[in-house]
Amino acid sequence: MLFGDYRVEIIPDTEFHLDGGAMFGVVPRNLWAQVCPPDEQNRIRMNMNCVFVDTGADKILIETGIGEKWTPKLSAMYGIERKDSLAETLKAKTGVDADEISIVVNTHLHFDHAGGNTRLDQNGRTIASFSNARYFVSRSELAHAESPTERDRASYLSDNWKPLQDSGQLEATDDVYEVAPGLIMEVQTGHNRTMQCWRLQQAGRTMFGFADLVPMRAHVRLPWIMGYDLYPVETLEAKRKLLPQAVRENWLCLFYHDPDEPLCTLEENDGKLVTRPVG
Numbered sequence: 001m002l003f004g005d006y007r008v009e010i011i012p013d014t015e016f017h018l019d020g021g022a023m024f025g026v027v028p029r030n031l032w033a034q035v036c037p038p039d040e041q042n043r044i045r046m047n048m049n050c051v052f053v054d055t056g057a058d059k060i061l062i063e064t065g066i067g068e069k070w071t072p073k074l075s076a077m078y079g080i081e082r083k084d085s086l087a088e089t090l091k092a093k094t095g096v097d098a099d100e101i102s103i104v105v106n107t108h109l110h111f112d113h114a115g116g117n118t119r120l121d122q123n124g125r126t127i128a129s130f131s132n133a134r135y136f137v138s139r140s141e142l143a144h145a146e147s148p149t150e151r152d153r154a155s156y157l158s159d160n161w162k163p164l165q166d167s168g169q170l171e172a173t174d175d176v177y178e179v180a181p182g183l184i185m186e187v188q189t190g191h192n193r194t195m196q197c198w199r200l201q202q203a204g205r206t207m208f209g210f211a212d213l214v215p216m217r218a219h220v221r222l223p224w225i226m227g228y229d230l231y232p233v234e235t236l237e238a239k240r241k242l243l244p245q246a247v248r249e250n251w252l253c254l255f256y257h258d259p260d261e262p263l264c265t266l267e268e269n270d271g272k273l274v275t276r277p278v279g
Helices: 020-024 029-035 072-077 086-094 111-117 139-146 162-167 232-248
Strands: 006-012 016-019 043-046 049-054 059-062 103-105 118-120 126-128 134-138 170-173 176-180 183-187 196-202 205-209 252-254 263-269 272-277
Touching: 006 086, 006 196, 016 020, 020 029, 020 043, 049 086, 103 176, 111 118, 126 162, 134 139, 134 176, 134 183, 139 170, 162 170, 232 263
Parallel strands: 059 103, 103 134, 134 170, 205 252
Antiparallel strands: 006 049, 016 043, 049 059, 118 126, 176 183, 183 196, 196 205, 252 263, 263 272
16 A cells, blocks of 8 residues: 555564453453453464565564574464465565565564564574665663563563574664654553554655554553553553544554554444444
């Protein structure tokens, strides 16, 4: 799709599955199961919807999905159902090869957002998946990833970023910065203290990537907050601020983990927020 002067495409990585209770925190199962039916292991379907932005000057990929460096045991645990690699889907959706990507942006370094940063070569070494790209992540998030809490340690796998430090491709950024004209990264506290969301503004329109602040359409309900969030009350406050603004200004909203309709607009209906798929 054209968004102002830029080309923007959604690049789904692959379906995977996480525990529904963890994904909805204090929300009772009999409520969330109506919109996200669980499997026999209480897991729900999810995806990772990365975003390609072609500015003319740069070919940018926001997030890289879960990657392919998984053992059969972990693939089974997370229910990873991969048909194509992210690079293959990128090529099919955009005609762009992985080595043409010039910038990769991570909102944070959890394995389901940064797992595709690197891959294994034929000798089993971990190397950059996007060989000619600069990789951007905030220095605050990088510091947290290297010294995580006991609660989120399992989400940080160092082979998703350390090889990029070794190759000189990883660039630590400010908490708020401009990737390209109109594409802004900004910290939104809640999931952790350092996760960023992205905001693309072109021709008077806004597209907003909520990352893990509002991971799926079901999470637009204010109290529906992940059990994974380190600071759920701050997630709630960020949602109170951003979601009404999205309604007022008719944002295009990208819900990174939604498996079916990741790009939506928001409306208020009888005092409740509802999503409307785009396209």
